[in-house]
Amino acid sequence: MERKTKVNAEEGKQDLVIVREFDLPVDLLFKAYVEADIVEQWMGTKVLKLENKKHGSFQFETTDPHGNKHRFNGVIHDFTPNQKITRTFEFEKMPFGVQLETLEFEKLSDDTSKLNMHVIYESVAHRDQVLKMPFAQGINMAHNRLQDIITKLK
Amino acid sequence: METRRDIFQAIADPTRRAILTLVALQAMTPGAIAGSFDSSRQTISKHIQILTECRLLEQELSGREIYYHINAKKMKEVADFIEPFRKLWDDRFNKLESIMKKYKSKK
Numbered sequence: 001m002e003r004k005t006k007v008n009a010e011e012g013k014q015d016l017v018i019v020r021e022f023d024l025p026v027d028l029l030f031k032a033y034v035e036a037d038i039v040e041q042w043m044g045t046k047v048l049k050l051e052n053k054k055h056g057s058f059q060f061e062t063t064d065p066h067g068n069k070h071r072f073n074g075v076i077h078d079f080t081p082n083q084k085i086t087r088t089f090e091f092e093k094m095p096f097g098v099q100l101e102t103l104e105f106e107k108l109s110d111d112t113s114k115l116n117m118h119v120i121y122e123s124v125a126h127r128d129q130v131l132k133m134p135f136a137q138g139i140n141m142a143h144n145r146l147q148d149i150i151t152k153l154k
Numbered sequence: 155m156e157t158r159r160d161i162f163q164a165i166a167d168p169t170r171r172a173i174l175t176l177v178a179l180q181a182m183t184p185g186a187i188a189g190s191f192d193s194s195r196q197t198i199s200k201h202i203q204i205l206t207e208c209r210l211l212e213q214e215l216s217g218r219e220i221y222y223h224i225n226a227k228k229m230k231e232v233a234d235f236i237e238p239f240r241k242l243w244d245d246r247f248n249k250l251e252s253i254m255k256k257y258k259s260k261k
Contacts (some may be wrong), residue, residue, distance in 0.1 A: 004244065004247070004248075005240055005243050005244035005247050006240075007236055007239060007240040007243065009236060018243055020243070020244075020247045022247070022250075022251050022254075023251060023255070024251060024254050024255065024258070025258075028254045028257065028258055029250075029254065031254070031257075032250045032253065032254050038253060038254075038257070041249065041253050042246055042247075042249040042250040042253055043246060044246075115247075130239075131235065131236060131239050132235070132239075133239075
């Protein structure tokens, strides 16, 4: 399968960009960020609070395989339906600092859309820590061709 | 040093990933690499240049021919670092897409 999600994290910078194109009209893509029960399904989190408006706030909760609960929260700074969400994001009780996220929703055609997510961290070290987190947790890697080859090279 | 910052962009391009996949199997001349693609020689040559600048590809002189081979160390360094994070988001977005497709057809 073609890698659809792109992550661009330049070395030595404190931000990163996540880009993804969807076979979905832009309003449906946006809806997936707005409706609490839908967010719960694809993020794999419980939504404790989600106020989709300027100065609104949100709080999510995940449960890890050991049964520990982890919460994260943020404040919404800009909410323009089908176009843009600007918000902060913070892991509670974790030393990752607060990150600023800009989510831009773009219509490509009637049936396709694009999400551009720009995340700015407090420092280069904070960013790299967050980037390495899934790696540290040992999340399963997909065995795409490139990954297969890398494994063989080891 | 000046090219190191582009390394993630280098592997984000599908053609450049295809080149890396190809060269990972065996060292190849620029002509042989270009021959595997429909794109023009100049286009492929530009991709090779970017990959070389990022040190993902290395040149080796054999007789009068230049061969490119993959820099395994550099590849692992980059891929291991970013891939799980990318995969996490890719999984989430795949799920989002399939949920919303069902949502659309229900309406």
